[in-house]
Amino acid sequence: MTVEYNPDQKIPxxxxxxxxxxxxxxxxxxVKNKKIxxxxxxxxxxxxxxxxxxxxxxxxxxxxxxxxxxxGKIYSWVTFNEAPHPAFKAPYAAVLVELDEGxxxxxxxxxxxxxxxxxGMAVEVTFEDxxxxxxxxxxxxxx
Amino acid sequence: MPYQEKRKLGRGVAMVGAGMSKFGVRNGLSNRELxxxxxxxxKASVDKGIDTKDIEALWVGNCGTEIWESxxxxxxxxxxxxxxxxxxxxxxxxxCASGSAAVRQGIxxxxxxxxxxxLAGGVEKMTTLPTNDxxxxxxxxTDISYEASGxxxxxxxxxxxxxxxxxxxxxxxxxxxxxxxxxHDNGALNPNAHFSASITxxxxxxxxxxxxxxxxxxxxxxELEFLDDPVFNPVIAWPMRLYDCSPVTDGAACVLLVAEEIxxxxxxxxxxIIGSGQACDEALHGRDTLISVPAAKIAAQQxxxxxxxxPQDVKMAEVHDxxxxxxxxxxxxxxxxxxxxxxxxxxxxxxTARDGIKPINTSGGLKSKGHPVGASGAAQxxxxxxxxRGEAGGRQVPNRDIDLALTHNVGAHGTTAVVQxxxxx
Ligand SMILES: [Zn+2]
Numbered sequence: 001m002t003v004e005y006n007p008d009q010k011i012p013x014x015x016x017x018x019x020x021x022x023x024x025x026x027x028x029x030x031v032k033n034k035k036i037x038x039x040x041x042x043x044x045x046x047x048x049x050x051x052x053x054x055x056x057x058x059x060x061x062x063x064x065x066x067x068x069x070x071x072g073k074i075y076s077w078v079t080f081n082e083a084p085h086p087a088f089k090a091p092y093a094a095v096l097v098e099l100d101e102g103x104x105x106x107x108x109x110x111x112x113x114x115x116x117x118x119x120g121m122a123v124e125v126t127f128e129d130x131x132x133x134x135x136x137x138x139x140x141x142x143x
Numbered sequence: 144m145p146y147q148e149k150r151k152l153g154r155g156v157a158m159v160g161a162g163m164s165k166f167g168v169r170n171g172l173s174n175r176e177l178x179x180x181x182x183x184x185x186k187a188s189v190d191k192g193i194d195t196k197d198i199e200a201l202w203v204g205n206c207g208t209e210i211w212e213s214x215x216x217x218x219x220x221x222x223x224x225x226x227x228x229x230x231x232x233x234x235x236x237x238x239c240a241s242g243s244a245a246v247r248q249g250i251x252x253x254x255x256x257x258x259x260x261x262l263a264g265g266v267e268k269m270t271t272l273p274t275n276d277x278x279x280x281x282x283x284x285t286d287i288s289y290e291a292s293g294x295x296x297x298x299x300x301x302x303x304x305x306x307x308x309x310x311x312x313x314x315x316x317x318x319x320x321x322x323x324x325x326x327h328d329n330g331a332l333n334p335n336a337h338f339s340a341s342i343t344x345x346x347x348x349x350x351x352x353x354x355x356x357x358x359x360x361x362x363x364x365x366e367l368e369f370l371d372d373p374v375f376n377p378v379i380a381w382p383m384r385l386y387d388c389s390p391v392t393d394g395a396a397c398v399l400l401v402a403e404e405i406x407x408x409x410x411x412x413x414x415x416i417i418g419s420g421q422a423c424d425e426a427l428h429g430r431d432t433l434i435s436v437p438a439a440k441i442a443a444q445q446x447x448x449x450x451x452x453x454p455q456d457v458k459m460a461e462v463h464d465x466x467x468x469x470x471x472x473x474x475x476x477x478x479x480x481x482x483x484x485x486x487x488x489x490x491x492x493x494x495t496a497r498d499g500i501k502p503i504n505t506s507g508g509l510k511s512k513g514h515p516v517g518a519s520g521a522a523q524x525x526x527x528x529x530x531x532r533g534e535a536g537g538r539q540v541p542n543r544d545i546d547l548a549l550t551h552n553v554g555a556h557g558t559t560a561v562v563q564x565x566x567x568x
Contacts, residue, residue, distance in 0.1 A: 018288025049428065050289045076310075076433050078302040079381045080294060084278035088294040095293070096303060096427055104428040106293040114381070119310040136292070 013087045013134055024051045026065050031135050034127045036068040038103055049103035070125035071142060072099040079114045097123055097139055110138045149448050152254040155403025157413040158565070160189035161528035163521075166394035166513035167337045174208055174268045174395070178221040181264060181395035181518075188528070190410035193399060195225065199258040201232040202248040204241030204265030205517035210280040211271045221266065238284040239465060240554030241265055242396065242520030243421075243561035249400045250419055250563075259405060264397025265522075267515035277391050281516070284555040286426040298388055300427060300556040301466035302380035307433035308468060309382070314487035316382050319467035320370045321491035323386050323510055326464060329497065330507020332538035337392045337513025342366045349375055387467040392513030396522035414531050418452070418564035420445025424557055436469075436557035439476040443551070443562045447478075450564040454478030457564070458545045459501070459530060461523035463553040464508040470495075473551050474503060477562070502540050505530060520552035520561060531567045 019028045027050070030037030039051040043060035054061050075098040083090040093109040095117075109117065110126060122142040129135050162184025164177045172180075186193055203218035214220070222232035237244040242265030249263030269277055278298075282291045285300065295303075305319060323342065330336040331344060340348070346369045353360045363369040370376050376384045399409070406413035422441035424430060431437055447453055454477055462477070464470035470490070475482035479501050480489050489495045495503035506512045506526035509519055527548045529535045545567070552561045 013292065014282075014287050015292030016288075018292065021288075024288075050286075076303040076307040078295075078299045078306065079378075080296070080299060081378055081381075082275075083294065084275040084296050085282065085291070085294065086279075092294055094295050094299055094303070096433075106290050106295060106428050108293055119307065 013131060014085065015134060015136060018050065019134065023053045027051050031127065031137055036070050036099070036125055036137055037065045038068050038101060039063050040066050047101055047103050049105055068099050068101050072097045072123055074117065074119055074121045074123060075104055076119055077109070077117045079117065093117060095139060105137070108138050109140065111140050150445065151449060154254050154256060156250050156253045156416045157401055157403050157406035158398050158416060158524065158528055159401050159406055159409035159413050160185045160193060160399035161525040162186070162188050163335055163396035163525045164394050165335050166392050166515060168270045169393035172393065174212060174217050174266045175220050175224045177268060177393060177395040178203070178266045178397070179224050181397045182225045185397050185399055189399060190412065191408065193409060195227065197260050198227060198230065198262050200230055200252055200261045201227055202235050202245040202263040203232065204235045204243070204245035204521060206236060206238060206241055206267055206284070207280060208268070211268055217266065237559045238554035239463070239516045240520055240552045240559040240561050241517040242522065243550065243552035243563065244520070244559070246398060246521055246524060247419055247421060247561055250416055253400055253402050259402045261400050262397055263400060263521070264395065265518035265520060266395035267517040268393050269391045269515060270393050274391060289428060290426055296380065297556065298380040298383050298466065301468055302383045303427065304433045304472065305382050305468040308471065311434050312483040312487065314484055317367055318487035318491060319387055319471065320367055322464065322467040322470045323370070324366050325490045325496055326504050326508040326510040329505050329538055330511025332536070333507045333512055336507045336511055337390050338511045342369065342386070383466055383468070389465045389509040389514035392515040394513055394515035394518045394522065396518045396525050398521060398524045398528070412532050414528055415566045415568065416563060417566045418446035418450030420449065421559070421561045423559050426558065427556065434472070435482060436472055436476050436553060436560060438557055439473065439551060439553060439560035439562065442560040443477050446562040446564050452547060452564060456547050457549045458543060458547050459505060459540055460503055460549040460551060461506060461508070461526050462503055462551040464504055464510050465514055465553070467510065469553065470503065470508065477549065477551055497538060498541050505535065505538050505540060520550070523550040523552060527565050531565060
């Protein structure tokens with residue numbers, strides 16, 4: 001099971017909206033370089049995903065970026081037999097991954113049988129060029 | 144901290160009229176026409192009558208006329224069509240909680256002393272697009288860049304919550320299915336419902352269809368076996384199947400709210416709104432938990448405190464069952480049942496049936512009555528109004544004086560929640 005971007009449909013992938021904005025640029029630059037970058041509040045140390053201009057915990061606008069290990073575990077999951085959005089091809093699995101650093105990220109599982117998916121499964125990041133100008137972090141079973 | 148003091152309404156607010164359109168696939172009717180239908184139904188419910196000229200302001204909950212009708216300013220257009228031109232008319236958007244959020248604006252309008260008589264409700268015309276396009280349109284109620292980018296749809300988001308719930312508590316998929324069976328049983332008695340049919344009725348219709356087409360006739364032992372049949376109840380987003388999901392519905396609903404001191408000018412039997420709470424939350428990835436809707440807990444706490452009552456005092460509730468798992472979480476978030484097995488089994492054990500200890504969704508809920516997203520929250524008040532006044536017909540809660548009731552309306556996948564409490568004196 002994998003997730004394919006559906007290039008036949010000449011429509012923007014929903015992730016494109018996130019790519020457009022300044023505060024998330026380092027995240028998407030990271031993805032292009034096959035890294036998951038996490039925003040870290042310089043004031044309170046809070047790790048943020050998705051990135052944003054202000055730390056919601058302490059309101060500081062001072063932040064730096066750290067490179068995540070790219071490993072974590074499945075926090076929850078769902079499989080789709082139909083893709084309502086033309087940008088996706090079914091079947092696919094959407095997951096919420098809790099990164100080892102703490103923040104959670106919405107993504108997809110690749111190379112996994114739906115019946116093997118379970119909460120707590122150890123996963124590692126992989127990167128997929130879903131379109132000419134869009135790379136997305138995806139996850140697969142670790143090891 | 145003076146800002147943290149417990150909130151009370153500045154002045155009492157009463158609901159003296161409530162009405163809704165027929166919910167369903169309403170071909171040939173626009174948002175405005177649906178709202179007129181709800182308005183007429185509301186007017187007919189005001190015992191001593193209401194002159195439209197006396198209504199001072201309008202709030203209309205609505206998600207997406209922009210998407211479904213390429214139309215902004217739906218509140219203004221509704222005002223024009225019901226004869227309120229010249230009055231303030233404002234659209235309120237809070238995804239699937241838009242209707243309740245609009246009603247809350249009305250409550251604040253009265254409680255603040257700014258108005259004495261207001262109309263609040265909601266409307267949604269959703270069937271203009273094919274289902275997949277509507278699912279995609281609704282997904283714009285998520286965080287598009289960071290949730291929809293994973294291909295998450297609303298069924299998917301709630302399915303992720305259902306998987307987390309079962310993983311945490313070891314509850315069974317059947318528990319969710321039984322919520323749907325119960326709500327369809329109620330909806331079968333609601334002539335305004337999208338599906339005025341029980342699951343048993345639907346099974347009968349499917350069997351008849353098979354016979355008509357000369358296909359092999361399925362032989363389900365019971366409703367659960369039907370709901371396990373992948374042909375008739377396909378998986379939408381595992382473990383949520385078709386009959387775990389509320390339908391795509393057209394509909395409108397509205398309520399007439401007035402200052403407490405003039406309520407008796409309109410009816411001898413007003414319903415007082417004594418508590419209101421609202422909260423918002425992060426998207427899925429920023430949420431503290433997936434096995435509860437934290438915003439609903441906060442909103443409930445505010446409403447209980449304002450009303451000076453607790454979960455044990457609530458005689459019945461309309462809760463947001465956009466997916467069956469949502470009702471399981473709601474009855475725990477509201478404090479009716481303990482989270483886990485008790486909440487999950489409440490429907491199956493009959494505790495939330497019309498004659499149970501805590502009747503939930505006597506209207507059929509979003510599941511069976513239908514879910515015209517902007518109207519759903521307002522339609523919850525219509526059911527409460529009728530049940531509290533003993534006007535719910537065949538689905539009237541039996542042998543119990545419904546003098547205290549609650550509505551629980553969730554926007555998107557828990558990013559907004561509105562809880563309100565009603566009293567009959
Ligand atoms: Zn901070």
